[in-house]
Amino acid sequence: MNSSRLFSFLFQGSLVKRISIGLVLGILLAIISPELAAKFEVLGSIFVKALRAVAPILVFVLVVSAIATREVGAKSNMKSIVWLYICGTFLAALTSVIASFMFPVTIPLQAAENSLTPPGSISEVLTTVVFNIFDNPIKAIAEANFIGILAWAIALGLVLRHAADSTKNVFNDISEAVSKIVHLVISLAPFGVFGLVSATLADKGLGALVDYAYLLSVLLGSMFFVAFVMNPAIVYWKIRRNPYPLVWECIRVSGLTAFFTRSSAANIPVNMELAKRLNLSEETYSVSIPLGATINMAGAAITITVLTLAAVNTLGIEVSFPTAILLSVVASVCACGASGVAGGSLLLIPLACSLFGISADVAVQVIAVGFVIGVLQDSTETALNSSTDVLFTAAVCLAEEKTAEKNA
Template sequence: GILVWALLLGVALKHAPASTKTMITDFSDGLSQIVRWVIHLAPFGIMGLVFNSIATSGLASLLQYGKLLGLLLGAMAFMALVVNPIIAFIMMRQNPYPLVFRCLKRSGITAFFTRSSAANIPVNMELCEELGLDKDMYSVSIPLGATINMAGAAITISVLTLAAVHTLGIQVDFGTALILSILSAVSACGASGVAGGSLLLIPLACSLFGIPNEVAMQVVGVGFVIGVIQDSVETGLNSSTDALFTAVAEFAQWRREGKKIVINKEVNL
């Protein structure tokens, strides 16, 4: 309901005076700053959660965090190295891995350390220029992708929500899991651009299973515990995919026009 009203409000205010738009922008920036404050203070709360968990369950509880982190990283690796190449192959009808690996190397590694898709926009723009893409196209798709292309965030929301569901002993059928995946993908489009922003959408996904906010926020706390690695890999996947699919879309057009696709000097597709 909130997302629908937000969309309707955005359409209604499309022709609002500049002063109104400025006020809304300032209000949005203020909310983003509050989110940053919360995330910056989160380590203190996480320290308490970890201490309580270790005091209750012992050091063995840390192993469970490791398993969860491994699952998240495995799912993201599967997306980057299997799902994305399949989509790219369907569009280009040629070996997609030279392009996939170049995007991961140039964009993904940088995004891994910045942990911000927005901060990685200049890197993706430069990569698109090196690939010889149309500037009129990638100057729109790259900033747009940095905002709404959140495959890694969708994985994080889905996996952590299902982890909470499994812990509570709730049975999940395939249809419900599919709905959760769709909900996560749509919700991820509105994820905050700050580090760890996707974790704040977990309570929304947990509400699908009737999980109270108190429990959902504990899941968010677990996410912050593993967030240093998880969020870095998530951002790397998100940002590299922006460049990848921008290139794939244009290369698919080149293929239809009979033009030769050149990824770099060493690899010709």
């Protein structure tokens, strides 16, 4: 009986409650014994690795199955969702520009070594994205290239629409099997969060962030504003009712897990499970969520904008309103291409800095600052990016359901 209760406590019940317990225990262990906490890093590493391993296969089979079995002539919501992704990313960049104007930030620029190579131009970023579309399918799945995975899955799904029902049923069965494996992996989230939190706090702690408290307040403040003010306003515009229950559910489930995994790709299975629980259309979310992990990058746009303007303020460069708007556009484009560039959003800062004539040497120092505050910056950025994928998908699906009820 005791073992049964222990199993139920660890593996059943509310996932959020169990993750919260793992979070608290991880913090306590890091405070009491940092040396012991560091040894539990393996739990977090296994959890993130498992999510990253299953995500590409999950996306591929779900998209193929959804498109292959979709009724001919069925209405797609993808245009509306992609439009929200683009607008949301641009408005996030614009929000961070306004925040940086209201609360100017400066940063210490010191020489720092950086082994990563930033892209040389926006065209290079976009070229990488295009090349990823035409990547070898096996290589795309192995390297978690979700743009390539989506391209091949959509193509295969369209072709299989003319296949025999028995063939379509095979893909349905495979997608169900993979979904069950994903459910098992996600059930291990409390252990993964415990390992990630305890190891992170034991390794870095929060003391290293004190010198960058003001920068972090502007950066994270912009992300919180987007998450709790701007995104709800967009959702209300779509569904015409109180958006906060949906917003909170997405942040509570998707955002919390993404904060600790620090990977939009690794959080795709979590978002898929949440979308299923919200009774959203599988034909829609099986495509929109992996696509969102690639192009819906509000958090990345904020990071690029705030750190670029911090460098601008430090160097005493004047910024006009038209230039600020241009920066928002550039940051949005860069953010959408961040997943195709090794190093993520930080490596795209030099592109934004080039608008103001800031040299590559100085821009690399800004990247170094980004790595210092990454323990909070990257975590919060990923939480915003990933939770918004589900939020915008749900908003469009709910709006479509409301329209259908009116027309019925």
